[in-house]
Amino acid sequence: MVRAIWNGKVIAESADTVVVEGNHYFPRHAVNAGYLRESGKNTFCPWKGQASYHTLDVDGELNKAAAWFYPEPKPRAKHIEDRIAFWRGVTIED
Structure with a gap:
């Protein structure tokens, strides 16, 4: 089981992640949507397309995009x- 943890909380947990460029992508249904906020940030990858971002909101602490x-x-x-994949201090445990 792979877990994404930030600010002491499990943000996502699944045995079905896909690793791309060293990042675990969790199925959306395995991510706790209560911790996600829209960020308005977008970036572009030439081979993957346009990415959208969520800010994490855990116990009032924000981890932007x-x-x-x-x-x-x-x-x-x-x-x-x-x-969904994570970065910016989110710990991935497997």
Whole structure:
């Protein structure tokens, strides 16, 4: 089981993650949506497409744009569609 932990809370947990470029992408249903807030941030990857970001809100502490996903990934990245990855101090335990 792989877990994403930040500020002492399990943000996501799943045995079904996909690793791309060293990042675990969790199925959206395995992420605690109560910790996610829209961030308005977007970036672009040439082979994955446009990424959107969530800010984590755990016990009033914010970790801005610490979770990202590809709402409409390019064909080569379809395997991460509807999955979320983390960074910015989020610990991944497996």
